[in-house]
Amino acid sequence: MKTIKFTLFVIVVLLASTTQILAAERWLEGYKKVLVIGAHPDDPETMCGGTMIKLREMGVEVVSVYFTSGEAGIPGKTHEESSSIRTAEAKKACEVMGVRAVFMTQIDGNTEINKARYAEMKALIEAEQPDMVITHWPIDSHRDHRICSILVYDAWRQTGYNFDLYYGEVMTGLQTQTFAPNHWVNITKQHDQKVKAYYCHESQDMPVVQEWHDAMEILRGMECHGKYGEAFVKQQWTEE
Numbered sequence: 001m002k003t004i005k006f007t008l009f010v011i012v013v014l015l016a017s018t019t020q021i022l023a024a025e026r027w028l029e030g031y032k033k034v035l036v037i038g039a040h041p042d043d044p045e046t047m048c049g050g051t052m053i054k055l056r057e058m059g060v061e062v063v064s065v066y067f068t069s070g071e072a073g074i075p076g077k078t079h080e081e082s083s084s085i086r087t088a089e090a091k092k093a094c095e096v097m098g099v100r101a102v103f104m105t106q107i108d109g110n111t112e113i114n115k116a117r118y119a120e121m122k123a124l125i126e127a128e129q130p131d132m133v134i135t136h137w138p139i140d141s142h143r144d145h146r147i148c149s150i151l152v153y154d155a156w157r158q159t160g161y162n163f164d165l166y167y168g169e170v171m172t173g174l175q176t177q178t179f180a181p182n183h184w185v186n187i188t189k190q191h192d193q194k195v196k197a198y199y200c201h202e203s204q205d206m207p208v209v210q211e212w213h214d215a216m217e218i219l220r221g222m223e224c225h226g227k228y229g230e231a232f233v234k235q236q237w238t239e240e
């Protein structure tokens with residue numbers, strides 16, 4: 001009797017974990033074109049490089065959008081020098097992930113919210129016609145991340161909610177704050193390629209970034225039954 005009970009218990013546990021694994025991935029199915037809009041070169045890659053690679057493997061068109069070109073990101077360099085180095089690094093990272101790079105015109109460390117910037121974000125999204133957009137979670141210690149997120153959220157509203165909007169996390173605790181995900185992607189198979197992609201940003205301190213992100217990805221992996229995971233919050237549509 002004990003053996004039967006134990007066998008039933010094992011079956012139930014196996015079924016439950018299989019369901020969770022499937023549930024962790026099923027939400028990605030059906031999308032055709034995804035934009036990942038990050039504030040700086042290296043943000044899309046670190047936030048969700050594994051998911052970007054996985055989506056591309058599923059046949060989805062993936063575009064990595066850089067809100068700024070990292071103008072203020074290299075001490076001792078002018079904005080022009082820094083922008084040119086970091087644009088080249090982002091292009092390399094996109095080659096590793098097999099995705100297209102797009103650069104917007106905001107300035108690192110000096111990003112703006114005004115009518116023209118709202119219109120610019122809306123125009124970009126309308127031109128690209130994605131069915132999914134991933135951007136920063138809006139509560140973040142970095143002002144550029146917050147502004148990027150707010151402009152994307154506004155474009156989602158202004159375009160009539162015609163794409164699904166998800167928020168991702170970067171260096172949670174240090175940058176992203178109060179993030180409680182409701183969607184997960186198991187990136188165990190894509191993790192090494194993700195790391196290779198963000199290490200293209202040689203001008204940045206990538207070993208420190210990796211320390212933060214490996215810890216986050218192990219936690220998110222535990223939550224979706226993988227060694228490494230990435231996690232998201234889906235923005236729900238609410239009637240006014």
Ligand SMILES: [Zn+2]
Pocket residue numbers: 039040043142145
């Ligand atoms: Zn950033």
